Amino acid sequence: MANPIKCSLCGKPATVHLTQIINNKIHKVDLCEDCAKAKGVTDPSGFSLADLLLKGALNPETITEGEGHGAELVCPNCGFTQQDFKKVGRFGCPKCYEAFRPMLVPMLGSMHKGVAHSGKVPQRALDRRSIYERLTKLEMELDLAIKTERYEDAARFRDEIRQIKQTPGA
Amino acid sequence: MKFAKSNKPQGRDPDTEARLAALLESVEDAGESILGAGPIVLMTRVRLARNLSRFPFTGWAKEAQRSDILAECTSAVRALPQMKKGIAFTMEELSDHEKQLLVERHLISRELSASKAGSGVVISRDCTCSIMVNEEDHLRMQVIKPGFQLKRVWKTMNAVDSALEESLDYAFDTELGYLTACPTNLGTGLRASAMMHLPALVITGQMDKIVRALNQLGLVVRGLHGEGTDASGSIFQISNQTTLGESEAAIIDRLHNVLTTVFRQEMNAREKLLEAEPVKLFDKIGRAYGLLQNARLVTSAEALNLLSLLRLGVDLGGFPAALRLVTNRLIILSQPAHIQHATDAEADPAQRDILRAELLRKALADFPRPEFTHSGPPPAAE
Numbered sequence: 001m002a003n004p005i006k007c008s009l010c011g012k013p014a015t016v017h018l019t020q021i022i023n024n025k026i027h028k029v030d031l032c033e034d035c036a037k038a039k040g041v042t043d044p045s046g047f048s049l050a051d052l053l054l055k056g057a058l059n060p061e062t063i064t065e066g067e068g069h070g071a072e073l074v075c076p077n078c079g080f081t082q083q084d085f086k087k088v089g090r091f092g093c094p095k096c097y098e099a100f101r102p103m104l105v106p107m108l109g110s111m112h113k114g115v116a117h118s119g120k121v122p123q124r125a126l127d128r129r130s131i132y133e134r135l136t137k138l139e140m141e142l143d144l145a146i147k148t149e150r151y152e153d154a155a156r157f158r159d160e161i162r163q164i165k166q167t168p169g170a
Numbered sequence: 171m172k173f174a175k176s177n178k179p180q181g182r183d184p185d186t187e188a189r190l191a192a193l194l195e196s197v198e199d200a201g202e203s204i205l206g207a208g209p210i211v212l213m214t215r216v217r218l219a220r221n222l223s224r225f226p227f228t229g230w231a232k233e234a235q236r237s238d239i240l241a242e243c244t245s246a247v248r249a250l251p252q253m254k255k256g257i258a259f260t261m262e263e264l265s266d267h268e269k270q271l272l273v274e275r276h277l278i279s280r281e282l283s284a285s286k287a288g289s290g291v292v293i294s295r296d297c298t299c300s301i302m303v304n305e306e307d308h309l310r311m312q313v314i315k316p317g318f319q320l321k322r323v324w325k326t327m328n329a330v331d332s333a334l335e336e337s338l339d340y341a342f343d344t345e346l347g348y349l350t351a352c353p354t355n356l357g358t359g360l361r362a363s364a365m366m367h368l369p370a371l372v373i374t375g376q377m378d379k380i381v382r383a384l385n386q387l388g389l390v391v392r393g394l395h396g397e398g399t400d401a402s403g404s405i406f407q408i409s410n411q412t413t414l415g416e417s418e419a420a421i422i423d424r425l426h427n428v429l430t431t432v433f434r435q436e437m438n439a440r441e442k443l444l445e446a447e448p449v450k451l452f453d454k455i456g457r458a459y460g461l462l463q464n465a466r467l468v469t470s471a472e473a474l475n476l477l478s479l480l481r482l483g484v485d486l487g488g489f490p491a492a493l494r495l496v497t498n499r500l501i502i503l504s505q506p507a508h509i510q511h512a513t514d515a516e517a518d519p520a521q522r523d524i525l526r527a528e529l530l531r532k533a534l535a536d537f538p539r540p541e542f543t544h545s546g547p548p549p550a551a552e
Binding site: 093094 | 221223225226227229230306328331335336338339340341342343344345346347348349351352353354356357358360388412413414415416417418419420
C-alpha cells in the first residue's frame with residue numbers, strides 16, 4: 001500500500017480499525033497493534049470506544065470544546081485536575097462531578113441516552129444524609145444558643161436533636 | 171503464558187486453598203450451573219457499579235484509603251443474607267493461576283485480577299453473585315445465571331443493591347445518579363448482558379450486519395475470546411452501552427426485546443441452513459466430533475470452536491439433549507487456567523494443548539455418534 005492508514009495515537013501503520021455508533025454518531029479510530037493492546041481494544045471484556053475517545057488522547061478537540069475557556073478545573077476535594085482526567089479518563093472522587101460539571105455536560109450528551117438520571121434512588125442513604133445534615137445544623141445552633149445564653153432556644157434545639165436521634169434509621 | 175501454580179503469595183492464610191477448592195467444587199457440575207441447559211443463550215449477567223461517598227475512587231485513592239474501603243465494603247457485603255456462607259478473597263492472597271481460574275469462571279474481571287493492593291471479592295456459595303471491591307469502582311457487583319433470565323437476574327441484583335444500601339452510603343447525585351469513576355457508567359451504573367451462541371448467523375455471514383444494527387440501537391457486541399468471529403466459538407456478549415437517561419427497567423426491557431429478536435434471527439438462520447445445505451452443516455458437526463474424539467493437540471481457541479459446533483449438533487437433534495451440559499462443562503474446563511488446575515505439573519501452552527486434547531478425548535469417549543434424522547425445524551425458543 002502506498003499510503004497505509006496510520007495509528008491515531010502513535011503514527012505507526014494501523015492494523016486495527018474500529019467503528020462504533022453511539023447515539024447515531026459514527027466514531028472511527030485506527031490503531032497499531034501495540035496501541036490497540038495498550039488501550040485494551042483486544043480485551044473483549046472491557047473495551048468501549050466511547051471510553052477511548054473520552055481519554056482525549058485521540059480527539060482532544062472534542063473535550064476542550066466544553067472547557068471553561070482556558071482555566072484548568074481542579075477538584076477542591078481531592079485535587080484531581082482536568083489534565084489528570086485527560087490522561088486516565090476517570091475522575092478522582094465523587095465531588096469531581098461538581099468541579100468538572102462545565103466540561104462534563106457536553107460530553108455526557110454524546111455518551112448517553114440523556115443527561116439526567118432516571119431510575120433507582122438510594123432512598124435510605126439520602127434520608128440518612130439529610131438527617132445527618134439536619135443534626136449537624138441543630139448541634140451548631142445549640143452551641144451558639146448556649147454561648148449567647150439563649151437558654152429557651154437551647155432547650156428547644158436539644159429537644160429537637162433528641163427527637164431526631166430517637167427516630168428509627170437515624 | 172504459564173499459569174505457575176508455585177508462585178503462591180508468601181504467608182497467606184492456609185485456608186485460602188480450601189476456600190477456593192470449596193468454591194470450584196460447589197459448581198462441580200459447572201456445565202449446569204454456569205451455562206444454560208437450553209439452546210442459544212448461555213448466560214445472563216447484570217452488573218452494578220457503586221461507590222462510597224466519603225472516599226476517592228479506587229484509582230485515585232491512597233493505599234490506606236483503599237484498605238479502608240476494602241474493609242468497610244467487605245464487612246457490609248459479608249453481612250448480606252444473600253452472602254451467607256459466601257467466600258471472600260483478597261487479590262493479594264491469590265496466585266496468578268488462581269486469579270485466572272476465577273476470571274475463566276466469570277467470577278472476577280481481568281481488571282480486578284491485575285489490580286494493586288487492597289482489592290478483593292466476595293462470592294456467594296452458589297457462585298451466582300459476586301461482589302468485587304476496589305475494581306475501577308469501589309463496588310462492582312454482578313449476578314450471573316445460566317440461560318436467558320434477564321428480568322429475574324435484575325431482580326436479584328436490585329435486591330442485593332438495596333440491602334447493601336442499608337449500611338453503605340453510596341455516592342449519588344439527584345441529577346447524575348450513581349457517581350462512578352468513569353462517566354460512561356454514570357446514572358444507573360447498570361450493565362446487563364447475555365452471552366449468546368450464534369453459529370448459524372456466523373456461518374451464513376449475517377453477523378456483521380447484526381453487530382451494526384445492534385450498535386445503532388446503543389448496544390455493544392463483544393466476542394468471548396477476541397473479536398474474530400469464527401475464532402470465538404460463535405459466542406457473543408451483547409450488552410447495553412449507555413447508563414444515563416434511561417431507568418433500569420427501561421434498559422432491561424429494551425435489551426430483553428432486542429435479545430429476543432436476535433434469538434429468533436438465529437433460529438431462522440438455523441432453519442434456513444437446514445433447508446438449504448443440511449449436508450454441509452452436518453459435515454461441520456461430524457468433523458468437529460471426529461477431531462474432539464481423536465485429536466492429540468488442541469488449543470483453547472480450537473476447543474471452543476469445536477465444542478461450539480458440538481453444541482449446535484445437540485441443538486439440531488444430532489445428539490441427545492442431555493449432552494448439551496457435557497459441552498457446557500467442557501467449554502469451561504478447556505480454558506487455560508482450568509487445564510493447569512487439573513494437573514500437578516507446571517504446563518506451558520504446548521503442554522496444555524496435549525492435556526486439553528486428553529481431557530476432551532476422555533470426556534467424549536462415550537459421546538454417541540451424531541445421528542441427523544431430524545428434518546423439521548429446530549427446537550422452539552425457551
